[in-house]
Structure formats: structure tokens, C-alpha cells
Amino acid sequence: MSQITSTLPITSSQTIGPFPHEGWRWAFDAGSETRPVQIAGRVFDGDGQPVSDAVLEAWLPGGAAGAALPGLPGLYRTHTADDGSFRLSLPHHGMANEPACYLTVFARGLLKHQFSAVFLADDADAPLLRQVPAERRSTLVARPGEAGVHAWDLHLQGPSETVFFDFS
Amino acid sequence: MKFDPVPEGTWPDLLYSPYKSTAKRGPQLAPVRVVSPVATTQPLGFLPSLISEGDADLTTRGQAAPLGEKIVVTGRVTDEDGRPVRHSLVEVWQCNAAGRYWHKKDQHNAPLDPNFFGFGKFLTDGEGRYRFVTIKPGPYPWGNHSKAWRPAHIHFSLFGNVLAQRLVTQMYFPNDPLFDFDPIFQSVQDVNARQRLVSRFSMDETVGDEMLGYVFDIVLRGRDATPFGL
Numbered sequence: 342m343s344q345i346t347s348t349l350p351i352t353s354s355q356t357i358g359p360f361p362h363e364g365w366r367w368a369f370d371a372g373s374e375t376r377p378v379q380i381a382g383r384v385f386d387g388d389g390q391p392v393s394d395a396v397l398e399a400w401l402p403g404g405a406a407g408a409a410l411p412g413l414p415g416l417y418r419t420h421t422a423d424d425g426s427f428r429l430s431l432p433h434h435g436m437a438n439e440p441a442c443y444l445t446v447f448a449r450g451l452l453k454h455q456f457s458a459v460f461l462a463d464d465a466d467a468p469l470l471r472q473v474p475a476e477r478r479s480t481l482v483a484r485p486g487e488a489g490v491h492a493w494d495l496h497l498q499g500p501s502e503t504v505f506f507d508f509s
Numbered sequence: 510m511k512f513d514p515v516p517e518g519t520w521p522d523l524l525y526s527p528y529k530s531t532a533k534r535g536p537q538l539a540p541v542r543v544v545s546p547v548a549t550t551q552p553l554g555f556l557p558s559l560i561s562e563g564d565a566d567l568t569t570r571g572q573a574a575p576l577g578e579k580i581v582v583t584g585r586v587t588d589e590d591g592r593p594v595r596h597s598l599v600e601v602w603q604c605n606a607a608g609r610y611w612h613k614k615d616q617h618n619a620p621l622d623p624n625f626f627g628f629g630k631f632l633t634d635g636e637g638r639y640r641f642v643t644i645k646p647g648p649y650p651w652g653n654h655s656k657a658w659r660p661a662h663i664h665f666s667l668f669g670n671v672l673a674q675r676l677v678t679q680m681y682f683p684n685d686p687l688f689d690f691d692p693i694f695q696s697v698q699d700v701n702a703r704q705r706l707v708s709r710f711s712m713d714e715t716v717g718d719e720m721l722g723y724v725f726d727i728v729l730r731g732r733d734a735t736p737f738g739l
Contacts, residue, residue, distance in 0.1 A: 348513075348589040348590065348732060349587065349588075349589050349590070349591055349728045350516075350519070350701065350702065350705065350728065351515065351519060351589060351702075351728045351729065351730050352676065352678055352705055352706070352727045352728050352729070353519055353520060353521060353678060353697045353699075353702045353703070353705065353706060354520055354521060354676060354677060354678055355521065355662075355664075355677065355678045355679040355693060355694075355696075355706070356677075356693060357664065357666075357677055358664065359612075359614060359615075360602070360604075360610040360612040360614070360615060361602060361664065361666075362612060363602065363610075363611050363612055363626060363627070363628050364600055364601065364602030364627070364628030364629075364630075364664070364666075365600065365602075365666070367630070386533040386534050387532075387533040387534070387537075388533050390533070392534065400672055402547040402551065403547075403551075413555065413556075413559065414553075414554055414556075415553075416553075436547075439547060443547070443548060443672055445672075445675060447677060448534060449530060449534075450528070450530030450531050450533070450534035450535070451523070451531075451534050451535065452520075452521035452522070452523055452525065452528070452531060452535065452693070452696050453520050453521060453523060454675060454676075454677055455536060455540070456540075456548070456672075456673075456675075468544070468545075469543060469545055472541065472543040472544065473541055473543070474541070477541075497533075497534050497535070497536060498533065498534065498535060498536050498537045499537075502536055502537060502538050503536075504541055505536055505538075505540045505541070506540055506541055506542075506543050506545070506548075507512075507514070507515075507540040507541070507542045507543070508512050508542075508543060508544075508545050508548045508549050508672075508673035509511070509512050509542050509543065509544055509549075
């Protein structure tokens with residue numbers, strides 16, 4: 342059966358470049374030790390070099406309470422430091438079988454943002470994780486770190502390339 | 510909402526050798542196409558309290574008027590069905606008229622303007638429309654190759670109404686002589702998709718003797734929205 346559809350062509354993507362920080366600063370989340378989910382790691386390029394000018398946006402399913410900013414329910418934005426490191430500090434969202442956060446990454450040299458997600462365990466019941474080929478699921482699962490901080494690195498390319506999504 | 514696969518050539522090539530820093534930063538594997546009701550149906554729910562007085566007029570943030578050509582940029586944000594993307598957050602940022610960003614790492618030998626910082630934000634209205642006032646940005650060199658100059662552009666960050674609609678792009682100005690030489694613009698292989706990044710001059714939007722008007726309409730991914738605008 343053929344279906345006649347009339348859709349508008351979408352607007353393409355371009356990189357954020359190296360200078361988004363002033364415009365995006367209003368929503369950078371300084372983090373809080375009091376939030377229960379702490380995820381820390383680094384962003385790497387294909388040579389294993391740190392990406393010092395990436396921006397990460399964590400988004401919580403359910404639009405969890407305790408938003409970092411009024412009017413931005415469930416969104417937590419941060420940027421990497423010179424050594425590629427970042428830290429996300431999140432509330433629990435309370436939705437079963439969902440990742441700790443959905444994750445969007447932006448960077449100079451990355452012409453289109455990439456969608457990913459961070460799970461705190463290899464959740465056998467998580468529909469999102471089950472749709473990822475088994476051999477690549479580990480890229481979405483944080484490791485236990487020191488002092489209860491979950492360790493998770495993002496690899497833009499290379500043998501450990503993080504799984505990125507195209508939502509359907 | 511439904512998110513159809515994006516036609517070949519519409520998104521930029523993530524590994525586009527003329528843009529050198531893509532070589533080690535562009536993902537090499539195809540994205541994994543997944544079903545996620547959270548990403549495609551859960552409203553982002555931005556609130557008007559996000560926006561402060563003056564956020565949509567980049568020319569009023571200093572002590573005096575900034576240097577350069579004052580312009581107004583407006584347009585409509587829709588989904589692929591042409592339905593308005595309502596009450597949705599848009600951020601913009603850009604360099605000043607001389608081609609210099611208000612950023613500690615911008616080393617371009619052009620003057621900063623103490624009255625122009627180059628960023629703003631606003632929500633689309635009930636018809637998906639937005640409008641902001643700024644200074645026309647200048648071209649600037651970026652070191653990618655010999656005589657690498659970016660065409661003048663304004664960065665746009667759009668959230669849409671659901672996570673999967675997120676988009677960051679750049680708006681260009683008509684007839685820029687640098688288009689043919691810019692690897693970032695040229696990274697979009699489909700010529701029509703590339704041209705859709707170029708705003709159009711509008712006498713209708715031009716405001717008297719104050720400023721010229723440019724129109725930049727944006728289509729975000731997604732169709733079959735609910736009647737509630739999602």
C-alpha cells in the first residue's frame with residue numbers, strides 16, 4: 342500500500358563551533374553534591390585525546406522535579422573542561438527501565454549533535470538498551486566509581502565509539 | 510511524534526575532510542535507530558519564566574548602542590507537517606560586526622565591542638514564530654586552512670517540543686561570496702538543504718529607517734503531532 346505524504350524538508354544541522362559558552366552559560370548547571378545521581382567522566386576523540394569544548398545536555402525522563410533552573414524541568418547542561426572532563430549531578434527521575442539520563446553531545450568538529458543515554462547498570466528490562474546490539478551496550482553503562490560517583494566516558498569515535506541514537 | 514529517516518545528504522557529512530576537526534570527532538558508526546516514547550512524545554515543557562526582559566534584543570545589553578548594522582531576524586518554526594512548534598526555546602549566538610566573539614578563547618585580531626555580547630534567547634509564539642534584533646555579524650578567519658574565512662552567520666539552538674526535535678544550526682545571509690569556500694556550509698551535500706540555511710532579505714520585515722529584516726524559517730524533524738502541538 343502506498344501512502345501519499347506531503348512533508349516539508351527539514352533544516353540541516355551545523356556545528357556549535359568553539360564559542361557557544363557565553364550564549365549557553367545561563368543554563369550551565371554548576372552541579373550539587375546533594376543530588377543523588379553523580380556521573381563523571383571525560384569526552385574523547387578518535388585518537389583518545391580529550392575534547393575540551395564539548396557541551397553535554399542530560400535530560401531526565403519524566404521531567405523530574407528538582408530542575409536546575411526554573412522553567413527548564415529535567416534539563417541539565419554542562420561543558421567539558423580543558424582535560425575533557427565533565428560531571429553531571431542529577432536527581433532520581435523514578436521511571437523504571439529508563440536510563441539515568443538521556444544525553445545529547447555537541448562539539449566543535451561535530452557537525453550534528455548526537456543523542457545517547459547513560460544507564461547505571463546493564464538493565465535487562467530497559468527497552469532502550471535492549472534495542473542496542475549486545476556487543477555495544479557497555480558504551481551506555483556507567484561503571485561504579487569512587488565515593489558513589491558513576492564513571493562514564495563518551496567516545497565520539499574509535500574502537501569504543503559510544504552508541505548514538507536516531508529516534509524513530 | 511514520528512521521526513522518519515532523514516534523506517541522504519540533508520544532514521552534514523560527519524566525516525568531511527575539508528573541515529579538518531571532523532576527522533577525529535565525527536562518529537564513524539551509523540546511529541542506532543531506536544523507539545523511545547520518552548524522546549519522541551514527552552513534552553519538554555519550557556516555561557515563560559526562562560526569558561528575561563531584553564533577551565530577544567541583542568542591541569540593548571550594553572551601556573550604549575553597539576557598532577555595526579542593526580537588523581531584525583524573524584521566522585517560523587514548524588515540524589515536517591508544517592505544524593507550528595509552539596512555545597519552544599530558541600537560543601542564538603554570534604560574533605560582533607567586526608567578526609569577534611565575546612569569548613576568552615577567540616584570538617581573532619578584531620576589536621571587541623563593549624556594548625555587544627552576541628547572545629540571546631526567546632520562545633516561539635503560539636504560531637511558532639520568533640523575532641529578535643541584533644547586529645549583522647562579520648566574517649572571520651578560523652585557521653582551518655589558508656585564508657579560511659567563515660561566511661557571516663548566526664548560531665541557532667532549537668529545542669522543539671520533544672527531545673528528538675533538538676537542532677543546532679547556523680543561519681547565513683543571502684549571496685555571501687564565501688559560501689563556495691566554507692567547508693562547514695559545504696558539509697551539507699544536498700544543495701537544497703544547504704540553501705535552506707540561507708536567510709532571505711525581506712522588505713516586509715524591514716523596519717522603516719531603523720533596520721533591515723531577514724527571514725529564516727526552520728523545519729524541525731517530526732510529524733503526526735498530537736492536536737496539543739506535540
